[in-house]
Amino acid sequence: MKTTYLKLSLSAVILLGIYSCKKGEATASEYELSVNADSASVVASDSISSAATMNVKDKQFIKTADVNMEVKDVYEATISIEKSVQDLGGFVTHSNLHSNVISEDIYNTSSEDAMLVKKYQTENTMQVRVPTAKLGELLTLINTKKLFLNSRSINAEDVTSGIKYAELEGKRIKKTGEDLSQLKTNKDKVKMSDENRSEENLQQLANMDVTDNLKYSTIDIYIKEPKVRIAEIAITNTKNIDNKYKFNFIHDAKNAFVEGFYLIQKIAVGLIAIWPVLLITAVIIYFIRKRKPFQKPTQNISE
Template structure:
């Protein structure tokens, strides 16, 4: 009894150690310094993560990931949970039933955004769902110089636009010159607006990281026994009823013929009278021998 308890305890410890090791391995695979904001030191990084991995159950993992994203202030922008059928087979097991066998894989392509400083935490939380990691790509693109360049360009454009505006307002010009100046001013304003929009887009990408996940699970088999639809022959009457219906149909045809003949009584009467008169006069006209 004591030996059995020791073996059971050893097995439990080994199993616990395996689970802990698997969890730590998944965590290590998912974690990345590129996802951490600890050493940014004033730089502004656009962080993106792209991962593909197998899970035990795609639907349950999807719900867990969506809850995690919401918990850390993020939001889902795209999710496509679906079953991909690889094989479908129908086998008739009896005259009135068929066995349908379907092999399919459940998968989901998920895209969400989370605050930049929460990316590392979210990625580590997602690692708990990983059963087998296909790949993980995390990128950190420094956008500081691009934001600075956009800011400088916007200042230059704004200053040039203000000078043009003052020149147009103060100096009297011809109508054509004013129109050309106004068009040039509109072009400068459009350039300034585009630069501002680009800067806002970069700041949004810096503030919220984009994560794309591809989840899948082992192939499943679904079998369902369904009833067959009865053919037309199943509703045909028995031979005795068919013979009786044939007799009735023949009688109806005979009735129709008699009714049709009855409708021609006047023609038949004229034909009989004609035959009678023909025979009568043909006898009189015949010479006596």
């Protein structure tokens, strides 16, 4: 029995999004609505708003949106979007603004100065969350920043049946807890009670996630600049500086003389350190020569 309870609860958590508060503040729209557009067919502001805020009676939806577009200035557009999100009561969960350097070259302008020229493109990947009721308004504001709209999609996941099923699961878990309280205390009861409380905790956690997703919509935004930018940065002519100090004959000759003197000292110290070896070698050579028999030279007498 306890295994059945656990399987049913896990199924509710994984497949159905679990129970949500009956008084969720999210607005509704059509089930699995998807809107795609490009710059050739620009959707009017009121159309954007109606697509994102359409209501369907007795339905609850988790809404998400995705926008991919090109803008004149990524940094300016990022600041504007972040401010709009804040004004609408939302918040930014991710923002990764960076420049992709295409090339960089150094041009010497004098013996001391040079110019670093960088060619680059700037882009930003953002994720923001706003109250679901403000989703259409934010998409309208974002739309005003575009030069070219690559794509835009608005999705609504119908979680009405999942919420109803989660309500039933909540009642089941509560009833199971009441039934367990009436059993005689033993090891099995303690284990089953602990598993039941674990199911209840998982369900409450999922409830908070679903409620949060109903209240706030998530928008993924990718923006980039269509043209290459050029940055000119004044720097020092390092090549000329390197040549200036690359070689100094007097200084290097002086160092070489001093290093040679130190080398002689190190050799003398090394010989002193091995004096026992030298002494033994000298003694061996002495005895070898002393033990060598003396041969008297022979003289040939011719008659």
